[in-house]
Amino acid sequence: MTISVGISACVLGQKVRFDGGHKQNRFAADELSKYFDFKPVCPEVGIGMTIPRRAIRLLQLPAGDERLVDSKDNDIDFTSQMQEFARQQIPHFGGLRGYVVCAKSPTCGMERVKLHIPNGNTVPGGSVGVYTRELMEKMPWLPVEEDGRLQDPVLRENFVFRVFSLNDFYNSIGDNFSYDAFVKFHSRYKLVLMAHSPIAYKDIGRLVASIKEWDLTEFYVEYRQQFMDAIKNRASKKNNTNVLMHLQGYFKRSLTKEQKQELAELIMSYREGNQPILVPLALINHYLKQYPDPYLQLQTFLNPYPEELKLRYGL
Structure with a gap:
């Protein structure tokens, strides 16, 4: 690629x-x-x-x-x-x-x-x-x-992530715009938007909810700009922590008390700056393989770009 x-x-x-x-x-x-x-x-x-x-x-x-x-x-x-x-x-x-x-x-x-x-x-x-x-x-x-x-590891990660996201947008939407293509793309980036800008997460959500009121060519231009502006904001530890806790909630019926506690401790350790975000994410991805969830499996937040780039080690 x-x-x-x-x-x-x-x-x-x-x-x-x-x-x-x-x-x-x-x-x-x-x-x-x-x-x-x-x-x-x-x-x-x-x-x-x-x-x-x-x-x-x-x-x-x-x-x-x-x-x-x-x-x-x-x-x-x-x-x-x-x-x-x-x-x-x-x-x-x-x-x-x-x-x-x-x-x-x-x-x-x-x-x-x-x-x-x-x-x-x-x-x-x-x-x-x-x-x-x-x-x-x-x-x-x-x-x-x-x-x-x-x-700068944070600026580096944000730039590369934006490039991959814009490429994904173009590949997902294509030349023949459809309501379904926009909705599916947005659905995959909900957790990303939550991490980068909670305000934009709500605003763009309302935009997508009104999609049938738009000419799709005009919607394409508006959505692309709002989406790219939103992810230009660098995700804070606080926002990332909220997303990780949100992800944790999907496993509340699957994990034992000890597993829930271990994941919660890793998330808090990340928030306190003692672990990179990769540590709790690795455990979440592990549980996702054990307990598949169709919605989570599509979330770009979990795997935004090739892990070989090692961009999340400094986050």
């Missing part, structure tokens, strides 16, 4: 940076490439810049407009070229399920990119790279993450 994901070419290891180097992310190149079919893009090379080349930067003009300029000569402006390149590329990104961008880049950075002002100082908080800004504005549902943030 391969999932199409965009990536800054330098992050994949291509020597396209201004100095002729790269910024290869080993997790992306070595691990994610087993599951993702990366589509590398270097926007700077894409607009005809050479390798090597002079550095560029973001400049905020007195009126507030942001420009992409030569770091030594503010009169050399690449803004319009970069925006046009992005607008030409994005229509071809319909098959993408995510995008990994290069941190701090004035073209690709997702946040906190240095934003200079004419006197040489920088604006607190920075800005967003010109190319990535266009990408996120035109495809707001698409999971986008920076290479540097993938070092």
